[in-house]
Amino acid sequence: MSVFLSSLGFGIISAAVLAIATVGFTMQFAVTNVLNLAYGSVMINSAFVTYFLNIHGHLNAWVALIGGVATGSVASYLLNRFVYTPFQRRNLAPITIVIVALGVDLCGTFGLQAIVGGSYFTYRQSQGREWHFLGMYFSTLQLTIIAIALGVMIAVAWLLRYTRLGKAMRATSANPNLARNSGVRTQSVISTTWLISGALAGLAGTVFAMNTGVFEATSAQLYIVLLLAAMFLGGPGEPYGAMLGAATIGIATELSAAFINPQYKMVIAFVILLGMLTFRPYGLFGSERTA
Amino acid sequence: MSVELSTQGQVLSASQVSAGYDGRAIVHGIDVEATPGRVVSIVGPNGSGKSTLLKSLVGVVPVLGGSVSVGGTDITNVPPERIATMGVGYVPQVDDVFPPLTVKENLEIGGYLLPRHQVHERIGAVLEFFPRLKKMMTRKAGKLSGGERKMLAMGRVLMLSPSVLVLDEPTANLAPLVATQLLEEYIRGFADAGSTVLLVEQRAKAALRISDWTLVLGGGRVVLSGRPDDLADNPVFVESFLGGGAHR
Numbered sequence: 001m002s003v004f005l006s007s008l009g010f011g012i013i014s015a016a017v018l019a020i021a022t023v024g025f026t027m028q029f030a031v032t033n034v035l036n037l038a039y040g041s042v043m044i045n046s047a048f049v050t051y052f053l054n055i056h057g058h059l060n061a062w063v064a065l066i067g068g069v070a071t072g073s074v075a076s077y078l079l080n081r082f083v084y085t086p087f088q089r090r091n092l093a094p095i096t097i098v099i100v101a102l103g104v105d106l107c108g109t110f111g112l113q114a115i116v117g118g119s120y121f122t123y124r125q126s127q128g129r130e131w132h133f134l135g136m137y138f139s140t141l142q143l144t145i146i147a148i149a150l151g152v153m154i155a156v157a158w159l160l161r162y163t164r165l166g167k168a169m170r171a172t173s174a175n176p177n178l179a180r181n182s183g184v185r186t187q188s189v190i191s192t193t194w195l196i197s198g199a200l201a202g203l204a205g206t207v208f209a210m211n212t213g214v215f216e217a218t219s220a221q222l223y224i225v226l227l228l229a230a231m232f233l234g235g236p237g238e239p240y241g242a243m244l245g246a247a248t249i250g251i252a253t254e255l256s257a258a259f260i261n262p263q264y265k266m267v268i269a270f271v272i273l274l275g276m277l278t279f280r281p282y283g284l285f286g287s288e289r290t291a
Numbered sequence: 292m293s294v295e296l297s298t299q300g301q302v303l304s305a306s307q308v309s310a311g312y313d314g315r316a317i318v319h320g321i322d323v324e325a326t327p328g329r330v331v332s333i334v335g336p337n338g339s340g341k342s343t344l345l346k347s348l349v350g351v352v353p354v355l356g357g358s359v360s361v362g363g364t365d366i367t368n369v370p371p372e373r374i375a376t377m378g379v380g381y382v383p384q385v386d387d388v389f390p391p392l393t394v395k396e397n398l399e400i401g402g403y404l405l406p407r408h409q410v411h412e413r414i415g416a417v418l419e420f421f422p423r424l425k426k427m428m429t430r431k432a433g434k435l436s437g438g439e440r441k442m443l444a445m446g447r448v449l450m451l452s453p454s455v456l457v458l459d460e461p462t463a464n465l466a467p468l469v470a471t472q473l474l475e476e477y478i479r480g481f482a483d484a485g486s487t488v489l490l491v492e493q494r495a496k497a498a499l500r501i502s503d504w505t506l507v508l509g510g511g512r513v514v515l516s517g518r519p520d521d522l523a524d525n526p527v528f529v530e531s532f533l534g535g536g537a538h539r
């Protein structure tokens with residue numbers, strides 16, 4: 001099997017994981033106006049709740065995942081309720097929230113490390129058999145992750161486009177005052193957005209850990225770079241853009257890992273991010289609106 | 292003509308209202324009473340606080356002093372999403388639509404408080420009123436022309452059959468003919484059908500023509516008020532607003 005095809009295969013799986021994470025991240029940013037740089041720590045903490053239920057609770061990893069999803073959801077809701085909202089209420093400079101989020105991220109990651117220690121962890125889970133497509137190999141686990149990602153994409157697209165809640169979320173994102181004048185209770189829309197996007201963070205964190213196989217408390221520490229790159233590539237607040245951005249970043253970083261140097265993965269993502277911010281600040285598909 | 296779109300009005304009353312941003316008042320001690328079947332208009336130079344006043348009435352900007360009521364119920368500093376449930380419809384001067392949403396979705400958000408099964412029917416009624424929107428239901432609001440956009444902004448607010456319409460310069464950026472039509476047919480029509488209309492309008496002449504009562508704001512205070520005929524005879528008013536050509 002060629003190096004190109006095998007790394008393309010890796011890229012597709014990374015992209016699937018990243019797509020789940022980015023859709024939640026971009027939704028959070030667009031609707032709540034908070035650039036939640038602590039997203040990576042929510043992901044990894046959720047992954048560890050799944051681990052705990054899987055190993056100590058003796059639950060099947062896929063069942064334990066529900067606990068991880070719930071953790072991401074509740075943690076994000078609480079984070080907004082007790083950290084971001086109080087800071088936002090004070091009408092401080094936007095940079096304040098960014099600094100607060102960074103602090104939360106550090107506390108989340110290193111607080112977790114203080115609890116679980118510096119060792120490596122792995123779920124008790126079978127990879128399943130290998131499947132062979134077009135010169136690429138995928139395990140059943142990997143195919144399941146890809147299927148989950150596709151399912152999530154369809155569900156989110158449907159939510160935003162066809163449901164009353166989804167339309168209220170988009171209206172709140174586009175023009176919160178006008179949404180309120182139309183009778184939309186934007187505070188509860190925003191809370192719901194934290195619950196949903198947090199659930200996506202929990203899901204992404206768990207499948208990220210499943211896909212990595214071996215993980216530690218700091219495994220998702222730099223994931224925010226990929227998230228930002230994928231989000232800006234697709235245009236902030238654009239769920240379809242997020243999917244395409246994630247696909248591009250996932251595949252580009254894995255190919256660069258194979259052909260340049262695995263150490264440069266994040267650098268490549270960062271270069272793409274900088275390029276986007278310079279030339280197409282609203283993303284490949286975005287227009288000048290949200291953000 | 293607009294009978295089925297808006298409903299029988301309620302009194303919107305502001306008493307000694309002061310309001311502004313970050314705790315600093317921009318408008319001071321304003322009294323306004325808008326009653327069913329009538330158009331009350333507010334005119335005044337740029338920056339005199341017209342928009343700030345309207346925003347404070349609909350809950351977007353905090354009321355720092357005085358009180359606001361609608362239909363006898365106190366709505367001072369009640370959140371805008373609650374005021375929307377009380378029959379008050381507000382069209383802001385800027386940011387009056389949801390640009391990334393389609394025309395249809397904008398109207399749906401306008402009807403957010405309606406029972407689900409009524410939304411479609413209401414959209415039909417609004418489209419009868421603004422037939423031009425019919426052809427652009429799937430277009431994004433951000434892609435509409437200025438006139439189409441204002442129609443959509445008005446259409447959105449009509450989704451809830453408001454009894455009180457609070458309109459901030461609905462004719463800004465419209466071609467003169469369209470502006471006249473909007474004011475004389477539609478907006479005057481709402482009042483004639485029994486609704487309450489409170490209107491901010493820069494075109495002083497046009498405002499007087501359709502109003503029952505007009506307030507002149509200057510520096511955040513009411514400097515003059517009266518029936519249009521009387522204002523039109525007032526030399527101060529004529530000097531500032533109708534003559535000279537400094538203003539339309």
Ligand SMILES: Nc1ncnc2c1ncn2[C@@H]1O[C@H](COP(=O)(O)OP(=O)(O)OP(=O)(O)O)[C@@H](O)[C@H]1O
Pocket residue numbers: 312317335336337338339340341342343344384
């Ligand atoms: N969000 C805000 N924060 C702080 N000050 C504001 C804000 N919006 C408006 N102002 C100030 O309040 C004053 C009144 O503005 P306002 O928009 O109410 O005037 P206006 O009469 O509606 O003017 P125009 O005819 O240009 O629409 C202005 O000095 C303006 O700079």
Ligand SMILES: [Mg+2]
Pocket residue numbers: 341342343384459
């Ligand atoms: Mg104004």
